[in-house]
Amino acid sequence: MSNTVPLPPATEMQQAILQHHGAAFADFPAQPAPAPESDEPVYRAALAACSALGFIAQDASCLARAWAAQTRRLGFFDAAHWPDEPADFGLQPRPHAQPFAPCPQALGLYAVLPDAAWVGRMARAGVPTVQLRYKSDDSAAIAREVQAAVQAVQGTDALLFINDHWREAMAAGAYGAHLGQEDLDALTREELDELRASGLRLGVSTHGYAEMLRADAASPSYIAMGAVFPTTLKKMATVPQGVARLAAYARLMRGYPQVAIGGIGLEQFGQVRATAVGSIAVVRALVNAEQPEAAAGRLMHALRAGL
Structure with missing residues (x-):
């Protein structure tokens, strides 16, 4: 050279x-x-x-x-x-040729919730972004729950993402869908094009550099990064990523809206917020709280204040 x-x-x-x-x-x-x-x-x-x-x-x-x-x-x-330079990792140059519809750069507090009743409850409490993570093998029950979640956020400002069930999300008119890495990898090119053409926003879970690169190939609306801390909610194939890795991921994926997820409670908000990630996803911090609406208020205040 x-x-x-x-x-x-x-x-x-x-x-x-x-x-x-x-x-x-x-x-x-x-x-x-x-x-x-x-x-x-x-x-x-x-x-x-x-x-x-x-x-x-x-x-x-x-x-x-x-x-x-x-x-x-x-x-x-x-x-x-x-x-941390996107081109050094082979990320797509911006603007992307075929991006998914955009979502806000900062999605704020992101509540991951088990059913439509919880979705409506947190949307009415002012949580800006909510996700329905409904687990069932009954296709009819899934369709009903997704439709109920869409109806539950009507009249609020909440943005509703549907975990996994993207076809039901399309049919019900949800704001977006969220897919795990395996679900994204399983989509055919035709299915990905169908999902993009529907106007649904797409969020993708990632657990490290290789998965972020695969997610970038789909040009999603936002990137979720985790699990930041230990979590008992699901068996993770990777160890907790920690704040130092999260900060490095955030610098690399700075062109995307970013969501930190995994074992995050109020006491960790300050160190997660310091990484410049624009949104924090929570599960147990809300659904296990004695007063979920009050807990949501504290979490939203901490996120806005950078505490």
Whole structure:
């Protein structure tokens, strides 16, 4: 490369990454490094370092490729700068060619709720964004509950997302749908085009770099990132991501509205808000509260105040 600074030895670059970032990710156990896909020295150094910092194989690979791209772009290796440039990760250039309909950049308090009655209750309490996460194998019951949730938010300003059941969301006229990574991956190209053409907003759950890149390929309306803290609500395939990772994810995905989710209660709002994520999703902090409306008020105040 012309106009570039000679690279240090790979072992020195690996150690420099660990020295600069080890404290931020100290809570994560080291992971086995995947087989390298390139002999590029920066890539190999970053792959080993990010694995040692606790990133699973697919995420360590994403980071290693991004660190190599960052080095090529800058013309020198910078161990101190954790990669956060979208182009270095291969994210789509903006504006996206086929984006989903937009939603507010800051969705505010995002209540994830088990049924339409809860949706209506929190919408009337002033919660700006609500999600129906209704679990059933009965297709007729699902359709009725989605329709009831749509009716429950009428007359309020709440934006209603439907978890998983995107066809029912389309039929009922919901504001948007939310899909997990596996559900997104399972959509055919035709189904994704149908969903986009319907005008529904789309939110996608992600649990690390590789999943964020896959979500970006669909150009969703917002990106959800988690689980930030331990949660008992569902079995997670990944460890809790923590605030340091969340902050790095937020910098990379800054072009999207972002929602932090997973084990977040009032006491964690300050540190989550400090990452610049524009929305915080809660479940137990509302549905397990003795006075849910009062709890919603406290959470909304904390989010607005940045407490």
